[in-house]
Amino acid sequence: MPRKVDFLVIGSGIAGLTFATKIPRPADILILTKKRKADTNTNYAQGGIASVFSNEDSFDSHIQDTLNAGVGICHKDAVEIMVSNGPRLVQELYDMGCRFSVDAQGKFLLGREGGHAKRRIVHAKDYTGYEIERVLLERAKQRGVVISENEIALDLVVDNDECCGVYYFDADTRRIDILYADATALATGGAGQVYMHTTNPPIATGDGIAMAFRAGTRIANMEFVQFHPTAVFTIQVDGRSFLISEAVRGEGGILKTTEGEPFMDKYSTAGNLAPRDIVARACVAEMKRLGTTHVLLDISHLPADFLRNRFPTIYDTCLRWGIDITREPIPVVPAAHYACGGIQVNTQGETSIKRLYALGESACTGVHGSNRLASNSLLEALVFATRAAQHAGDIAGLAIPRDVPINATPDKCPDRKLMIKEIMSRYVGVIRNKQGLIAARDQVRRLYAEIADGIHYKNAESLNMTHIALMIIESALRRQESRGLHYMEDHPGTDPEHAHDTVIDRTSILE
Ligand SMILES: Cc1cc2nc3c(=O)[nH]c(=O)nc-3n(C[C@H](O)[C@H](O)[C@H](O)COP(=O)(O)OP(=O)(O)OC[C@H]3O[C@@H](n4cnc5c(N)ncnc54)[C@H](O)[C@@H]3O)c2cc1C
Incomplete structure (x- = not known):
């Protein structure tokens, strides 16, 4: 008898856990997760979750800031849904026991x-994601x-344009097997691991997006990779570059060259509080100008x-690596941080394949457009997974299809991760150009030719x-223009002709 559940969720971060805990009826719900339960991007989120709580704030202001960051291609209906549902759902997390920081009242x-x-970032000191993960797991x-x-999870089982479940590698039996479900939700997080420097943990290899792509769904806006401007140079914790939250600049942190010169005022009237894309490009420009490997983030002037x-x-981790942030600046470098693009979904989380939902960072709801505003991603995951x-x-109920083959070729796929990281970091980073992108495409295609075909579990x-x-x-x-996070040095201007999503599917690339 094939194994079947009512709801199958791939991923145990904020998106997968929210979906699983909010199914509005008694049901058989299974979450598959690649490593341990809390090995998620969610667990590492520091800054917080954006939502309108202050009397001085308004939904209109949060909506406008989100649209401004996205530069003309955010889906306004989705932004309005996200912002207006925020306070209720964030309050719900607090009521469930999430220890967000509060004042005496x-x-x-x-x-x-x-x-x-x-000011609209609800946070639990600098471990907001850990708190959310803890409460949702509970x-x-x-x-x-x-x-x-x-x-x-290896690949989706699709029959007659319906998703029936997944092929997965069962760690107990060491076999590839099929799990069927009435509905399957991909909540596999981002893909930062395709770059050399990334704040994302090792699980973030874009599995859900790749599975959906192979199954033929529409994928949107993959060019918009957010680089966080301030990951600590040289410090790797659990396979990821350690992030210095944007909240550090929010509280007064100043970016300086290695010679101690503040530089952000040259690049934006918002100075150190400019959006991340501007700050990341400014850091890369200053590193290039001075021939240095990093810049500095200084907060040592605060008590x-x-x-x-x-x-x-941040204080403890840096200190363990010999940096006392109360006395000296932190060496920082931009690192791949967040995928604005992903599996295209509507405002109910539905993909272009029936019975298949995509949630959280693996989805593209359209709220971020060409650039995600800080702390909007936990909010997006919470609202749309709900x-x-x-x-x-x-x-x-699903009628289980008959005779689905298990087309597995274990062990044959060579490991090419490091080569991909090198190619992507060299040609497809913060600053791009057409020639570099074509070189990258040629090189990755050659790698693909070596590892294509079949379902692989080892790699x-x-x-x-x-x-x-x-x-x-x-x-x-x-996208032969520059917009939001995507900067082409040979097309530095924004072109109104490109004010739309970039939508691809497997036929655009593989066939
Ligand atoms: C260091 C850091 C700080 C951040 N700070 C903030 C912040 O302050 N505010 C904010 O809004 N956002 C922040 N973000 C972004 C935010 O944390 C993520 O976008 C969000 O947590 C993604 O949640 P998710 O549920 O979509 O995915 P994740 O939390 O990444 O969960 C993905 C899950 O999928 C599982 N998975 C993946 N592939 C497979 C597979 N093939 N089979 C089975 N399971 C699989 C993983 O094991 C994991 O359980 C930060 C991100 C990082 C990395």
């Missing part, structure tokens, strides 16, 4: 981050959601007690990263 302490006109346990660790209390994780769960609640990630790289490069080549 119990009101949220609201942080300020780049691109936001107002809720999943209470609701009887089964979480299966060390299970890697030491304040810094230790407001940024305990809506998707409500929508999926009504789904009809499924290599195949997925190759597909992600091809999607980013192809989308970047289609």
